[in-house]
Amino acid sequence: MSISGRDLLAMTEAEVADLFQPTKCLECGQTLHESTTGCRPVEGGCVCSDCYFKAFSKELDQHPVFHPGMHRGGPDS
Numbered sequence: 001m002s003i004s005g006r007d008l009l010a011m012t013e014a015e016v017a018d019l020f021q022p023t024k025c026l027e028c029g030q031t032l033h034e035s036t037t038g039c040r041p042v043e044g045g046c047v048c049s050d051c052y053f054k055a056f057s058k059e060l061d062q063h064p065v066f067h068p069g070m071h072r073g074g075p076d077s
Contacts, residue, residue, distance in 0.1 A: 023039065023045075023046055025048040026042065026046065026047050027048070027051035028048065028050075028051055030048050032046055032048055037049060037050075038050075040052040
């Protein structure tokens with residue numbers, strides 16, 4: 001994100017500090033780097049890929065994805 005000099009001078013000290021703060025994972029607190037840890041946007045911020053897929057896996061365990069249909073090729077056929 002580029003900022004003009006005027007806009008930078010108009011910012012408060014806290015706003016300028018926020019520009020340079022590294023993004024941290026909401027779950028584990030690890031500093032996020034897109035190429036090494038991943039940076040997955042979620043509600044409220046970002047999480048690393050490990051935490052994202054851990055949560056995704058828990059959801060899949062609770063709500064499995066399957067295609068209901070006829071079973072073929074089994075001993076009861």
